[in-house]
Amino acid sequence: MAERQDVHNFDIPVLCQSCEARHHGVCGALDHDQLAGLAKTSVKHSVEAGEELIGDAEAIESFSNVLAGVVKLTKSLSDGRQQIVGLQFAPDFLGRPFKHESAINAEAATSVSLCSFPKTAIERMIKASPALEHRLLQQALKELDQARDWMVTLGRKTAAEKVASFLLMIATGIDPANDQDAVSAVFDLPLTRADIADFLGLTIETVSRQLTKLRADGVIRIENNRHVVVDNMVRLKRRSGA
Amino acid sequence: MAERQDVHNFDIPVLCQSCEARHHGVCGALDHDQLAGLAKTSVKHSVEAGEELIGDAEAIESFSNVLAGVVKLTKSLSDGRQQIVGLQFAPDFLGRPFKHESAINAEAATSVSLCSFPKTAIERMIKASPALEHRLLQQALKELDQARDWMVTLGRKTAAEKVASFLLMIATGIDPANDQDAVSAVFDLPLTRADIADFLGLTIETVSRQLTKLRADGVIRIENNRHVVVDNMVRLKRRSGA
DNA sequence: CGTAGCGTTGAAGAGTATCAAAGAATGTGG
DNA sequence: CCACATTCTTTGATACTCTTCAACGCTACG
Known part of the structure; x- marks a missing residue:
């Protein structure tokens, strides 16, 4: 070999x-x-x-x-x-x-x-x-x-949709294993909240609030601020505005 | 010849x-x-x-x-x-x-x-x-x-800055004669208000209000809804956020 | 004239930003 | 290993921008 x-x-x-x-x-x-x-x-x-x-x-x-x-x-x-x-x-x-x-x-x-x-x-x-x-x-x-x-995303989506879209983008982009149609995904956010805000055209606070909301609604789990678990990608997609 | x-x-x-x-x-x-x-x-x-x-x-x-x-x-x-x-x-x-x-x-x-x-x-x-x-x-x-x-522009500018940026883009993009550093410009908007709104990630009404404001402030003149005259490009640029 | 499309204007409301403070997480030196 | 400082994040109260809904004006056209 x-x-x-x-x-x-x-x-x-x-x-x-x-x-x-x-x-x-x-x-x-x-x-x-x-x-x-x-x-x-x-x-x-x-x-x-x-x-x-x-x-x-x-x-x-x-x-x-x-x-x-x-x-x-x-x-x-x-x-x-x-x-x-x-x-x-x-x-x-x-x-x-x-x-x-x-x-x-x-x-x-x-x-x-x-x-x-x-x-x-x-x-x-x-x-x-x-x-x-x-x-x-x-x-x-x-x-x-x-x-x-x-x-x-920048021009037409709401803050909630922007954050969901961002998570989807990272989930699929960071690890090709989490491919397009995976049911669940686990990944580390490569960006700080400030970076995410700069990416989405939002403020840090709004990003934080939307992540909190997604967590409260059981769409994602977050550990140590960076580690994200998405059990049901379909639910996340539904929130991304498509 | x-x-x-x-x-x-x-x-x-x-x-x-x-x-x-x-x-x-x-x-x-x-x-x-x-x-x-x-x-x-x-x-x-x-x-x-x-x-x-x-x-x-x-x-x-x-x-x-x-x-x-x-x-x-x-x-x-x-x-x-x-x-x-x-x-x-x-x-x-x-x-x-x-x-x-x-x-x-x-x-x-x-x-x-x-x-x-x-x-x-x-x-x-x-x-x-x-x-x-x-x-x-x-x-x-x-x-x-x-x-x-x-x-x-979409992520970080205000509605007023977006509209000014759009006018600048059209002024310089539509007619190479209105080049980068021209002092004044005259042109016809190639887009309806609805299109401008879709371009800027705004509503029709907001676009209209911002145009009205630019007109009221003497930055632009508008004839027949489409024809735009900018006497002083510097003033317009100052409002574009740059 | 009446209608249809496009643009403007006004009033009210939703969504996001801003300001402020406190709570985690991370790192540092004692 | 712990107290401390620093940075990052969350949460709350308030203010403001922009959207939404509604009405009206203008122009073109049959």
Whole structure:
């Protein structure tokens, strides 16, 4: 078993051998030579929750694959009001190609593990590999679909529906095991109440009250503020406004 | 002059010769042969305001370039609440590649002129032309940036700021002549009050009241419900939250 | 003229934000 | 291991924004 793996992997960079991004992320678009080339300039590293990865109006110098943890993408108004405009889970690609300056902030929501490569390396590789550009297009379209779904939530749902929708999103997004049609789900919230509020366009207090209500109604159970148990996903879905 | 044009255009399909999409739209990525191939299967047509172009959960059979007018992309909840999740102006590309079913509705907001081609033609061309895929990626990223900007508006701005932001968006988006830093602007709203409300996540009445307030405060003038004059863009910007 | 669609205005009410305080959870140094 | 400080969360009272419901005005059109 181990031997056969070795045979197949003899020309795959050590860095990449156990990397999820190689299968489901953008790196899956690269052949062995390209992967080797990219691996030479790439670095794996970890950051703590709360650390900023990319600042608004900052020059973009690198791109990353999210290997573990959750990254939140935020935008702010001049007076400090903040909105989370995207959440990235492994193995999402983090970065905005073809722009010099970032229009958003990226911050580690949990402790995060990343594989980063310089902008130049990626852009060179994009030119060389249509397959890579295809992956990037797929990722961009996926994020666009998600953003548009979320616009409906932000614009048209009540606070109660927003919180239920958020729990559903996390339940299905954080662990592919909790798939679309699972009857129950158990997960840890990757965000604080403040982050959830920024994601939903609500205040901390309203989020808290809605969670309390869901708990009081027996739709969810919460332990240690973060750990959530949903026994009956259908009941939660009914509260999400669909 | 006319002769030289002819020389340059002798191999450009008649259909495409005066088309804006050939310069600024996705067709700009195609060489003469590819353009000729695509033009054979493409059709120009016009639709009236209110007509549906693509239905939610409908099979995607064609893609289009918007040549004139405004197309609104909407999503709805099961109880009828609706949210506009995107507006497309010429020469935007309309359609979601790599999906069998549409997740959104597309409807003509004004009378619209389109150039449509069958799904198969585009997908064949994407495979053949990395440059086309590159354009599609650029367009997807542009729409993603817009969607995220709008999420901040939906989630964190007040009704007054939302309406001001909308007017700014239309002023700069509808006519490139009203560019970013113009001092004044004149334009026709491409949307009804109901559409504006669906775009901003508000009710018709609130939109109307906020417009009235902007008018009362001398920030805008409105004629015939649709025609808007902004003498001082800075004043409008100050009310948009930014 | 009468009707239909779109927009405006007013009054009342619901939903969410704001302000304030207290209760958990987490970490720190004694 | 415990007292303490800090941060995060919950809960309550009040204020305000926006929605809802209702009526009316304007314009186009048969």
